[in-house]
Amino acid sequence: MKLSRSTAGATAIILGALLASSLVPLGAAAAPLPVPDGSAADSAAASCWEVKQNAPSAPSGLYWLVTPQLGAPQQFYCDQETSGGGWVLVGRGREGWSQSDEGQGTAAQVRGTVTGTGAFTPRQLSSEVIGQLLNGGRVDALSEGIRLRRATNTAGTAWQEATFKYSSPRDAWSWMFDNEQRVGAWTIGGASGSGGQTSGFGSGSDQNRIETYTGSSIGYRAGFGFGGSARGTADAASFIWAPNTSTGSPRPFTQVYLRPRLTSSIFSAIPDAGTPAYAQPGVAESAALPTVWGLTGIGGGSNPEGSVEAGAFAESNGIVYVGGNFLRVQRNSAGTGQVAQPFLAAFNVNTGEWISSFRPVINKQVKAITALPNGTIAIGGYFDTVNGQTARGFAVLNPTTGATDTRINTALINTLSGGVPFVRSLDVQGDWLYLGGSFTHLTGGTAASQVYSRGAARVSVTNGTPDRSWNPEFNGTVMSLDASSQGDRVYFAGFFSQSKQTAAVKGAVITTNGADVVPWNIQFSHVANYQQAVKEVGSKVWIGGSEHMLHSYDRASLVRETSNIGKSGGDFQAIASDGEVVYAGCHCYYTNYFGAVNWPNVGSQWTQADKISSAGAWDNATGRYVPAFSPTVSQRAGAGAWSLFVDSTGTTWFGGDYSASVTASGASQWSGGFVRFRHNDATAPTTPAGLTVKANASGDALTWTGSTDARGPVTYQVLRNDRVVATTSSLSIVLQSAPAGTRYFVRAADGAGNWSASTGVAVASANPPANPATTLIAAGSDWKYAYDATDPAAGWQSPAFDTSAWSTGAAPLGYGHGTLGTTLVAPPAPAVKPIVSYYSKEFTVADPGAFSAVTLTSRADDGVVIYVNGVEVARRNIDAGAVGFGTYANLAVSAANAVANPFTVSVPSSAFVAGRNVISAEVHANYRSTPSVSFELTAVGTVAQAAAKIAPPAKSTTGTPQTDDVVVEEPVDSEVDPPSADTGGAVTDAPAPPVVTPAPPAEPAEPPAPSPTVDE
Template sequence: MPSSRRTATAPPLVALAALALLFGGAAVAGAPQAAARTAPAPAPDGTGSDRAAPSCWAIKQAHPGSADGVYWLQTPKLVAPQQFYCDMTTDGGGWVLIGRGREGWTFHYPGQRTPGNVRNTPSGTAAFAPAALGGDTVNALLNGTRVDALPDGVRLRRAADASGTAWQEMRWKFKDRGDWSWTFDANPPHPLASVVVDGRTYSGGNTRDWNDNSGSRRVFTYEWKNHGWQKGFSYGAGQSGASTSSTSHLWQDGSEGSPIPFTQVFIRPKITNVSYDAVPDPGTRASTVVPLVSNQTTPLPWGVTGVMGTGTGEEFLEVQALEVLGDTIYVGGRFKYVQQGATGVKKDQPYLAAFDVRSGEWRSSFLPRLDGQVWDIQALGDKIVVAGEFTSVNGEAGTVGMAALDPATGRVVPGWRTTFTRASNLTVKVKALDVQGGWLYAGGAFNHVSGGNPLSSKVWAVMAARVRVSDGRPDETWTPRFDLPVVDVDASEKGDRVYFGGYFEKVGDKPANSFAVITTSAPATLVPGLADWKPSTPTADRDYRQSVLEYGDGVWMGGSQHDFQLYDRDDLTRVTGHIMKKGGDIQASVVKDGIVYGSCHCPEFVYNGAASYENPTGWSNAHQIVWIGAWDARTGEYLPNFAPSIRSRLGDGPWAMTTDTNGCLWFGGDMNRGSWNSATGSYQWLGGFGRLCSGDATAPSAPSGLRLAGTTGGNKLAWSAASDDSGQVGYEVFRNDRVIATTTGTSYTDTTASGAVKYWVRAVDDAGNRSASTAALPVAASASTVTLLSKGATWKWRYDGTDPGASWTSPSFDDSSWSAGPGELGYGDGDEATLLPAGATPRHVTAYFRTTLKVADPAAHKDLLIDLVRDDGAVVYVNGAEVGRVNLPGGAITPGTTALTGYSTNAEERTPVRLTVPASVLVAGANTIAVEMHQYDRWSADLSFAMTVAATAAN
């Protein structure tokens, strides 16, 4: 066994079945930079990972006798080979199954259940629970083919009777669709160029609801009350034979006569030839997945509940503000209580509370008392500043609309005061804060501000102001004047400007349609040279802005009429935009790890590239959005793999978001349910707010020591393990520029190699992050070999701590006094044929071994293939000349020289390392093989030595 002083490596990844999901849809890791090479002939048949084909169609064309079943497929975009179910019979065959099920489809881009469910249970009652491949995997199967360019469209195979003995064949030919999307139920819908039903072609149509005025020739995919709000590929009215039976291929919730049939979804990309980028000899670079936060919420023990006052809409939600300072998250809004769990204890703590950012426990020492709603919170080093529509905090004067609080107790900070007033006895509402340099910027509904210690005189600041971070005193020289309230403020990190969004139409006497960019230099003026932004609707009273966010060279803004748009910072030209329907006003946004998250009352669809709300046009694709969406912060690309499992109490969604230093995204509003908790068998309870924490976006370490461990039965590869923070890692094995296998172990035997080849290996974790690969391992074409020395050959050995002298490797050396025994030799592992005396620690460093190899005609051989089992380092000599060393330093070797590293697993110790030595070192007759084995340290618990020698035939 390995030495007790060595560190154990991480356990291997779960079985290969789990890796099928891991490798699907991940980004190409370390994309090689050299020229492309064409995949070799003969055409692969898909019967093994090393024989993966580019499509089911390619298999059927090259091997017409292929039957329905599971095959290995691979494209350059799929990266590693995966198994899929292929229909090799219908209409010439070559169809790949991408989803199947009865009622309960989610149509989520990340897919449903697992790829194993799809391929291994393609039909029958066990397949009724829907399963679908992720959109990334479907796009990888397309390998760049547009969805609207599929010659045969998307195929729906629907059960036509309850017993599943009759079927309907339908083909959807898409219109204007590039990448894949599962949102067949989108509204507005995905347009179709044509629909084919049992061979009859109809022009036009859409994926949401199509029919030819016949119930059996209708398909609608949206959820419906009479279906218990279940989605599927429903027939129209008038169909018989359906029920809720677990064995019926036609399901209906009642007696509506519009059943959801068991349906299979296929595509048929007719890809027969692909090319893979050449892998450079140094190997591939590491790559990581997009660093999205998880779709699953992390449980929280406490929340906030109840709403102060009566009313509806955004004014009457539990949470409107979130802010993190140190190890505490501060939650503000209109809530009445803090509550422990769904049914636990409630404590009166209206409007503002604090919780431990790691454990989620309520901080009962933070007990401020406010008399009105909190709209925003800003951390300022040793204090937090809260803003809202309160008139008093802890009963202290000078705290109308804003107060600085001790972050531990909630007491008002002495000497820091800012107070607001508003004309005509209207309620002061300070709705947004942001800090830049020494100034705290504020926006809302107010007319005057005073502050500092003592309080300054009132400064005329209409709807916006800035006050000193040090004491809250307002800047009398910087006073932009908006005609209507401000809703959001974002102070540029570049220091030159501040962005404002809201309901206003003017700044001073200048027009500003609900969005303004103001200089930070006094006096406050509009930044010149910026274009007018474009609302999503021409109706002027419906284009207010609720969220503004600068990131890099871009500006994100969103608000009414469901838009979220990206603009160029320099001139405010539009880069791209997105429209959410149904519902969808953007309410908050935040950037984390280069991804902008935007929240909205939007549990349905987002139309990417669209700019108009009422009837989105020009959109590139429609995906699902679930209260929060994710976009690449620089390019504006929507990231559909983010689809969090959360629910909103009233349908208003999150109105506040922030991040913490633990990698979590916090969101708050009227949120009442999180993700499914398999441990409890229930959904997580959310009290107004929740958190989604980062997934793994760190590459594993690279494997090392790729070597040829033997050639019996194929090229036997072995390597040293990689490590990963997750503790789980698998490996991808390259042969000649493409991945031919995935494995959880540290060895692989390639049984189908032909001619000279090269190998690389890289590690992959269960999130899809890929390590840098090993350097290339060239392997020459196999040649006929003859065994010259077996593993069980007899060796003379010496292990007593003495130096045998300089001539011990010479054929003439007298070893008659040495002990003798067959291989394997050593101690500590229990697999030794000859047991060496281990002795007490500290043990001897070096063991010495000699044997004789008789060769009649050395010229008959080209190379010696020496497979050496070593623990830990070794030097090999033939007839007194060194022919190779392993895991030992260069230069002179002495009896006290220790190995460079210690092997940490039995697999590493027992996997042979190959030395290829020219057969010219041999002489006719007796040849002396000598080996010295060196330990890594004197406390090692084991020592292992064995050797086989084979020879290849001379040309």
């Protein structure tokens, strides 16, 4: 038959409708707006609880939820049976739960496979999404607290219910439970009580206890474990895991539920002007940028506290200089491109590429770097020679070649015992370069004789002449200094206890005029041991150091404003800022207690307890910890971050002994000494405009002009009255006819969770006459489906076939897409991943003669065969001839193109019968490892009066068995969706693989498949 291309306008309308999942009988006149029962996007409820109140008989399953903070409707799994129902699933898994606020996996994975062996790998909603489900409400205010459903035998046939509440503050969700958050009332199985900490509480030492500690005995696998007397097995199919049968506190398969009792009363009327824009708080992204180059090798010194690969950063003219205790630079863990370049190297600020022209020769590690006004680079450290010349602890270098620049010839002397001068910190302010470390005298510039300045000094940025009139005279080593941008003072942290004869215990504020001490009473967390980092940011001064403390002080009064204690782990040792967010590094890897002031007993004064992993972020305005920055990193010796730096592009660099990090795809990568984190997208898209609403025969048709966003494409959220009811990538959409006076708005959303301001209001007019069409199967409908290790019985397409044993799920169905109603889960090993999935949908037609035809709209991802009442009516991307369980599609189609290019089939009304009818379909993959497969189909009956508008039938010329009266519109484009490695749920479209014969994969039990090919 002849194939004709769809118009772009028609494709956009269909795509918008599919994404919105909100098309209902098109011919219906305006009806009351739907009750929020969660059955579709336009009837999304505020919570699983509201679903249960509005539909008391609602079974457990997937429901659409939306809150003002969630923004657009999304699907979640609701338990509607336990204890009155209304529970939303926020995570499930066995051992290996993430303690990061990023969660683990995708929301589709959380809702798609909720139990069974296929759910053992933990999948957790992010803390951000959980907060949105609570609509910003406090976690400690949940009336039922947190609910756990845990398996109590290895077969997964017996279960235990547990709930617990917090007695310590818990405003926002955190997946970090292995800490000192205090527990209030709890029930675990048949036991109940109160008290304990989230790291371990309950009754006895068996299954009526919850243990979340992540020690070595349990292989550092986080989870909701039983007590020490309980036991599990390491079997892949065991619902209670332990590394061996003798290990206590095993990890049972667990589901985590919350029950926010929210109703649609949380929504407020939108004013005529629309909604304001919303942008995410600015902070570094938790996902690391890809490693381009890194550092390797240890040059000298084995103490992990300080002798780390990357210990200093500075930027000048688009180049980032990295100093430390390394020997070589290389591209990856295999040593690709390895070059000897010890202690100091240069990298492009934009790309991370190593700059091979900068080649200084230094004999020991570099601990401090700063750019001078004349463009040169000043370095400090433990070195003795630079480029073959004596340079004890300090030198100035050419920024391009690394050659020594002799215009500043400052030399350091240390007359104390040991006699080795070194510099730990450098900063420039005005006409002065400030130096801090261990030394007593300096020469240089016009100073022919030694100038006494102990522990800290300043020299001219022009010629290096020391300032004789400025000498803080510290009685111990300076570890960090920061010259105020206001020019009036310099801050110091270190091992000293006085400046001249004035007390200055471990931290000091020294005036730039006279080097006088400004009184500063630092409140230490344990004993006044040492401080290692200090930084002025706006009106605050941040200082951190021994006994796990990081405090902020008011600049004017030097009174403490906020406090933090890191536990377990170690001290804070580096601070940097972009002016709004403060980053602090430590060798702490568990919990940051915001508000705590003492160590090791953090007491009960803290108000936040959140995961920290070698470095954290704090909002400078409020001083509060920002848990949204929650990276996953590994380190060679656990030294933590010893240097932090925010470059001119907003990227934050973490330096230490980093060995691995996790990227945006969820994959772990090698990291050589340092890791880079891009600043998040904290800018909303531009506002769409020109919204119009016209009631026509199809419903309320909305159109608008588009928005732009600096980081990528946007989608559009359509608001009706007080909430979002549909999402589309098109600039138009048709919704169910609504009563006259219904109010509409449109706003743009980007992939980072930012929303533009909305358009002003557009109001629906009176409804037109009913459209001459009736929807028989709507988008998002429930389908019976089978995705098993074997094919269904013969005749599965027939209306008489019994599908009661098949699963049920909402369309779209498949895997590898971002907007699925149901995620298919392959049968567990040793079964081979199926290449075919089967679908069936029954519906009722009162009088087929009332229709001239029924239009089916579907997608080919990768290939599909469609049947009406057991008779094939269309196939797409499937070769002619018999079709079976081993038949491959003849084309690989990407997830995006499958959705963007639906095809339509016009089936004569004679194919249907009065009463029960069945449409069936089988979807075939082009190759077994394809990352995406999906199915969706809508059916619309057109009444007789519109018969003249239906395209005349055309005979098939393809050899494919089809009804002669069927007309198919061809998708606009197809594109190969290639095989890819597992990326933790991410799907990536990449260039097509080479065409090979035979095609993937080689499996003796089945014939070879056709190679992925491009539809031309």
